[in-house]
Structure formats: C-alpha cells, structure tokens
Amino acid sequence: MHACIRYLPLILATLVLTACGGGGGGGGGSSTTTTATATSSSSSSTASTCSNTEQLNFVRNHVDNDYLFYKDAPQTTAASYAGQPADFFLDLTSRAQPAKDRFSFVITAAEAAAMFQSGSATGVGIDTRRDSAQSLRVALVQPGSPAALGGLKRGDRITAINGSSVSSNLSSAQINALYYGKVGDKVSLAYVRQSDGASISVTLTAASFSSDPLPLASILPAGSAQIGYMAFHEFTKPSENKLASAISDLAKAGVSDLVVDMRYNGGGYLAIAGELGYMIAGSLSRDANAADGYKTFQYLVHNDKRTSRNYDFHFTPYKLLGSYDTGLNVALPSLNLKRVYVLTSSSTCSASEAVINGLRGIDVEVITIGGKTCGKPYGMYETDNCGNAYFALAFKGLNAKGFGDYEAGLAANCTVADDFSHELGNSSEAMLAAALTHRSTGSCPTTSVAFALQSSGSVSDAIVQDDVPLRGLGSSIMR
Known part of the structure; x- marks a missing residue:
C-alpha cells in the first residue's frame, strides 16, 4: 500500500481521477484503495488503524458517504456491531436490500489485484451453466487450467462432484469444491463427454493460472x-x-x-x-x-453527497x-x-x-x-482497507441519450x-x-x-x- 490515491472505475469503470495525498473527486472519509468499477484509492495501514473497531468505523463511514443507496442502508452503528468488517459491509449493502443491490461485495485486496490487474485466477478453471434439461454443462474451460489439462471441454455434462450426484441444486460442499478451491485442493468429477457420450472420471487439483479474457x-x-x-x-x-x-x-x-x-x-x-x-x-x-x-459513452451519476464525482x-x-x-x-x-x-x-x-x-x-x-x-x-470503486477490497455500488451509468x-x-x-x-x-x-x-x-x-x-x-x-x-x-x- 502507498499514499497515492487512484481512481479507476472497474466493472463500470474508467480512469476518472489520479491524485496523491487526498481522496480526490469529492472523496473524503477514510477511504483507502479504490479500483474496480470506477475508482481506486490506497493508503498505508498500521496496527492501530487496523483494529477491528477501526475497520468497522471505516466501513460505516464508507457506506454513509460513498454508497449509491446509502439512504436505504441499515443504521446499525459500528460500536454495536459484533461481527467482522466484511460482514458488516455486506449487512449494510447487498444483504440488507437484495432487491435493489445484488452486486456490492468484498474480497481481499490481493484477490482483487490478481483478478482485475493481472487476470490471474485460482481454482480448476471451469465455468458451468444449466441446459434446458437442467443438466450441469461445462460452458468454459480456461486454457492451461487444471480442468483443461484434465481433458474437460465445453458441453461436457457433469454428473457427480466428489462422489455426490449433481441434482438441480448444488450443495454448498459441491459449490466450494468445484468453484472455490484453494491451491492444492482436490476435486473429483464424473462427467459424460459431449463428443462421444463416454463416462469419464477425473480428479483435478486446484492451482493458480492466468485466465484468457479473449481466447x-x-x-x-x-x-x-x-x-x-x-x-x-x-x-x-x-x-x-x-x-x-x-x-x-x-x-x-x-x-x-x-x-x-x-x-x-x-x-x-x-x-x-x-x-x-x-x-x-x-x-x-x-x-x-x-x-x-x-x-x-457513459455519464456517471453518484449519490447526492458525491455530485462532484x-x-x-x-x-x-x-x-x-x-x-x-x-x-x-x-x-x-x-x-x-x-x-x-x-x-x-x-x-x-x-x-x-x-x-x-x-x-x-x-x-x-x-x-x-x-x-x-x-x-x-451501476458501477463501483474498489476501496481497500486493511487487506480487504470493498466494492459498493457507487454510481449509475447513463448513455448519451x-x-x-x-x-x-x-x-x-x-x-x-x-x-x-x-x-x-x-x-x-x-x-x-x-x-x-x-x-x-x-x-x-x-x-x-x-x-x-x-x-x-x-x-x-x-x-x-x-x-x-x-x-x-x-x-x-x-x-
């Protein structure tokens, strides 16, 4: 982390501002990094500023000032919240009003940098969709990923994950195994090959790999x-x-x-x-x-506290x-x-x-x-604080009309x-x-x-x- 604050809209993003030594663009509060849908700021963190209490205060301040729907956020105070900062953020945004906000999220700053900046991913490198019969189909396989090396291809039908049959709804264990594996985690898959109908079993080991945005x-x-x-x-x-x-x-x-x-x-x-x-x-x-x-291309409209942005x-x-x-x-x-x-x-x-x-x-x-x-x-700014990257909806985008x-x-x-x-x-x-x-x-x-x-x-x-x-x-x- 460093003291230069950057504004990079990601997800609905554009390079809006670059400034050092301040929040920039109407920024304020204790915003640290912001990259992702429209902004990015970063600042150094110390043990004193990264206590759970300080982080909860940061989240409350960030939501109150930068969140597009801050008026609809619960009024829970940082002092009364007993959980972790990431949960507090979600409880004030997407969990609180899923009908309006399905998008605000939080990951680690390291994950955000790997994902958006370097295009790297961790897991087995597979993406799936349901077909009209609700079978679980392989939609994408990232080149060079464990799934690609294991022979999976688009159209293959996954029938079991770690020995558990795939039904219309995946269990939490199946979801975590197939999509959210850490480096070294293993997942066993049974699938029917699209090309010839053969039944195949394979064990994949999650790894880090570079995703290809335009294969x-x-x-x-x-x-x-x-x-x-x-x-x-x-x-x-x-x-x-x-x-x-x-x-x-x-x-x-x-x-x-x-x-x-x-x-x-x-x-x-x-x-x-x-x-x-x-x-x-x-x-x-x-x-x-x-x-x-x-x-x-897009006119970015922020909340009434951030009209200067x-x-x-x-x-x-x-x-x-x-x-x-x-x-x-x-x-x-x-x-x-x-x-x-x-x-x-x-x-x-x-x-x-x-x-x-x-x-x-x-x-x-x-x-x-x-x-x-x-x-x-909508768009968002990645706002980093104490190792977390917060993505709150921050603006709405309108076209030239x-x-x-x-x-x-x-x-x-x-x-x-x-x-x-x-x-x-x-x-x-x-x-x-x-x-x-x-x-x-x-x-x-x-x-x-x-x-x-x-x-x-x-x-x-x-x-x-x-x-x-x-x-x-x-x-x-x-x-």
Whole structure:
C-alpha cells in the first residue's frame, strides 16, 4: 500500500481521477484503495488503524458517504456491531436490500489485484451453466487450467462432484469444491463427454493460472464479405492489449460486420468498455463540439453527497490503462461500424452492458442475440482497507441519450439458447448462427427458442451478483 490515491472505475469503470495525498473527486472519509468499477484509492495501514473497531468505523463511514443507496442502508452503528468488517459491509449493502443491490461485495485486496490487474485466477478453471434439461454443462474451460489439462471441454455434462450426484441444486460442499478451491485442493468429477457420450472420471487439483479474457478472434467468410468474431470474457487489464490487437487484425482484414460474444462476460473496467466502444464505432463516436472530440459513452451519476464525482466519460480512442501506466497515449484501431452483433445471456453484465447501451446512445445499431442481460447499470470503486477490497455500488451509468434504466436487463433482439454441442466461434453454434442469419436476412431465425438456460444455481448467481470477471473459476469470491 502507498499514499497515492487512484481512481479507476472497474466493472463500470474508467480512469476518472489520479491524485496523491487526498481522496480526490469529492472523496473524503477514510477511504483507502479504490479500483474496480470506477475508482481506486490506497493508503498505508498500521496496527492501530487496523483494529477491528477501526475497520468497522471505516466501513460505516464508507457506506454513509460513498454508497449509491446509502439512504436505504441499515443504521446499525459500528460500536454495536459484533461481527467482522466484511460482514458488516455486506449487512449494510447487498444483504440488507437484495432487491435493489445484488452486486456490492468484498474480497481481499490481493484477490482483487490478481483478478482485475493481472487476470490471474485460482481454482480448476471451469465455468458451468444449466441446459434446458437442467443438466450441469461445462460452458468454459480456461486454457492451461487444471480442468483443461484434465481433458474437460465445453458441453461436457457433469454428473457427480466428489462422489455426490449433481441434482438441480448444488450443495454448498459441491459449490466450494468445484468453484472455490484453494491451491492444492482436490476435486473429483464424473462427467459424460459431449463428443462421444463416454463416462469419464477425473480428479483435478486446484492451482493458480492466468485466465484468457479473449481466447478467440477469427474471421468468418460470408460470400465476398468478411465477418469478425471475438469471444470476449472479461474487461480485466490484460484484455486491453488483446482487444486492440484483435481489432487491428480485423480492421486490416476489412471486416464489414462484427460479432462480439459476451455471453459469459461479467464485466470489468469501464475504461476498457469505452475503448471497445470506440474500436467498434470509430468515427461515429466523434463530436466536434466536445472538448476532447468524442461523444459521451457513459455519464456517471453518484449519490447526492458525491455530485462532484459525476463524470462524463467519453468514447476513448487510446489505451487508458496503458497510458496510466506509461504516461503515453497509444492510439487504438477502429472498425467504424454502424452495426454490431453482441451475443448475450444473464451473465452479460455491467461493463458488457455499458458497451451495448453506450453504442446505442450514439445510434450505432446493436443487435443482441441470446438472452436478457444481467441488469447492472451501476458501477463501483474498489476501496481497500486493511487487506480487504470493498466494492459498493457507487454510481449509475447513463448513455448519451440519458438512458440507463435497465435494472431488469437488456432484452435480446433474437432469443436463442446457448448451444453446448458446438465450441464458441463455430458458425453452426446456435447463437452465432442466429447472428449470421440475421445479418443475411434481417430477421431472427425461425428456429429461435425460448432462452431456457439459466445460470448454474447459487454459484453462478454469486458470480453475477459480484460482477467479477467470469472465469468459472474458483476465484475465492464470497467465501
């Protein structure tokens, strides 16, 4: 920890302020680190300031001043609370009003840095979804993870975890074993292989590995046209360079349409969302009357104590996070598209939704294929104190037309179920095939079905709730 306070919106995030020696941007109280959905501050901690009493006071002060819904938070005092700081925070935010706040969460500062800054994860590297028959299917396997090394692939059907059969609801023990393992923890899985129906048993050992935010970028030929496709899973810092490289390659290939697959993208830095918006829209995001020459991507609205933090974040033609690190503005490529296809599901959240909403705010046609998104028009600042990273909802994001009321999610233009019989990027996979059909006919495919796939029980709900980059994952969220 150091005394420089940084503001980095993550999850609906953007580089808003950089300041040393103060809270910045209307900040105040005892806020320490803030990175994640919109801000980041850090300060040194000593034994005296990290007593349980001091930490409880910090949490109470943080919620009272920075939480978007502070008026609805319980009035429990720090002095009367008998539990730990992390529990106090949750009891004042998401646990207190789950109908309004499904997202505020707390993890360790080390976990937050690994997740958002370096893109690393701990666990077996698997993410699952329920299919229309409520079977537990492998949705994603991180390259190089224990699950990948153990042979699991998308579409495999998990039938047992540590000898216990998988039913419609996973037990707490199954959830912890499959998703939240620490390095060295073992989990035994029985599964039916998608490719040939064989029954397989394997024991995986949880490990640390680097997740890949953009494992696939390809070009799909369509007659004389070239269609770009990107499987994009998280707006973490490593994604910035990968996105720029992928878009550059697609631009050189002369793609006329783009499909961005964000069905499993739980969010990340708004800064990178603004960059992706620019890389898609290019010249359409320009505004000669704006001081920086670009239109509004998101207008960030804070609570009535933090109006000085309200911020008009524009489409961004250079690497924000990269320039923050190096001091150099590195120009981004762009496709200058008037239309883009986005594949969505209930796990398409936060920064992913901001891309859709932000582009629609400047009249780029965004056609969504799949299912309704998670419904998070909010952002947060990572605020670190004594080893914990607190993520409280801190602002609401509006597009250039002033729209941001999608708490119930953004509906899909074409409702199509996830297709576990094909790998992502395969032109026969149902969602991608529907996008290609819509591109050629202007209509949703007649075979579209009701989006029956739901997130895998309480684990997936927690992932969406926490709005962390979706990795499957075993990252120790919400232990």
